[in-house]
Amino acid sequence: MKEKNPDIIPEVLRQCNCCPRNCRVDRSSDKLGYCKTKVKVSIGSICAHRGEEPVISGRQGICNIFFTHCNMQCIYCQNYNISRNTSSITQSQVAIRDVVDQVERILDRGCKSVGFVSPSHYYPQTLQIIDELHHRGRRPVLVYNTNGYDLKEAIENLEGVIDVYLPDFKYIDEELGRRLSDAPHYPEIAGAAIGEMFRQKGADIKLDKDNLITSGLIIRHLVLPGYIDNSKGVLRYIAENYSSDIHISLMSQYYPTPRVVLHSELCRRLKPSEYDEVLAEFDRLGFYRGWVQQMESADYYRPDFARDHPFEE
């Protein structure tokens, strides 16, 4: 078999327009764009994660690849110790072959799927990882777990490759997206990107005999304290522009990280009355498929990427 080089530099990184930031920097040079990442991927963790929706995690968990850095900078980010673009990437840059070696070890322990977490700034490298997995004869279910701040064209490039889209839809309030995540035009950009995911996958999901997802779209929304109208607006947008048949994962797990302890709204957890208001809108709009987190979820969703396994003590 002809030896191939999985680390060839994708052309799109030479004048990077992988994401809506459109920085146009050459990521193989010393110039850095908004996400401050280069050609080699920077990894926070590769681990079996059991905390996702039941159809994604199953009993064995999903092999998640947590990329560091992000093309959004949410001030409340719960994975903040890997997502800040101020952190150094020199320590953690990994070649595609080495990423796939680690993934294979976890697949050998029984995981059936591989998740790419925060992949928007690394979508060409994500395709390289997938290509290398296929080259080695591995065919896991591939899950694209994104913040929604993706170019529609990037999602078009993933058609026929990604099995499951797992995007956040964070904001319908444009100004809020700018203020909390430094993400101009978030509703328009995420609306188009998730619209493309919906075009590819529709509202139905496919499950295997073990009730694990093999194809489809699940839209996540984290309800933030004090911004209930935004959450209700996101749900309305999904119902009106896509379908109320879509699977929604509504999340109450927000907890304040050290960076927002002085923020007027984000310094506290969600109140049950706030969550109930969002749930009432969820019902009113006719959503009936998906998962609704319990209020106490904030007590156990506390990843620490300084540990070997960020989700297990």
Ligand code: SF4
């Ligand atoms: S991936 Fe990074 S460098 Fe490329 S356009 Fe987005 S933020 Fe800029």
